[in-house]
Amino acid sequence: MTDAERAGDEDWNSVAEAIRNRMAETRMTQMDVASRARLSLTTIRELQHNLNPRRRRPQTLAAVSEALGWPAGYLHQVLRGDRPEPHDDEVRDPVLQALDGLSREIRELRDRVEQIERQLAAEGAKP
Structure with missing residues (x-):
């Protein structure tokens, strides 16, 4: 299966929406997330606005998840169409x-x- 075919099974729009919502909730900027995740500003921008939906390294989504205060696998779950539960700390x-x-x-x-x-x-x- 090619990357393009795999990308069709992945919900990058939901990942972008989750990132945008979380950044708004936490009032983080793209620069904040990029710095905490140790990723380029371009990568954060692409993910946040779904500008270049393509297969990413699992470490990339894990780093963004953690930078946003989520468990490492959170955005990967969103990508697969799962509905991850918030941290217990978030609920309370x-x-x-x-x-x-x-x-x-x-x-x-x-x-x-x-x-x-x-x-x-x-x-x-x-x-």
Whole structure:
């Protein structure tokens, strides 16, 4: 089986989404992750935005997982389509719980603002 065929069985979009979400949760930059994982900024950028989906060395995904505070095999599980469970520490961490709540509230507020903007735009279009 070629790398291209294997890549078809792998969910690089989910890996990119997991990385983006985790970076947002932890407020880490690409440079932070690259430095902690000891990888190039280009590699982090490619993974975060799924710019070059291709087979990567297992050590690469392990390094990114650990840099983001996950177990070494976390992103590999995501890549295979598994739903890895968060660390016990993450589940009980009051700061992460508060951040999740704030994130939900911000999404709700953003949705409300967009709805208001659409209403105002529709009212402005009426003669």
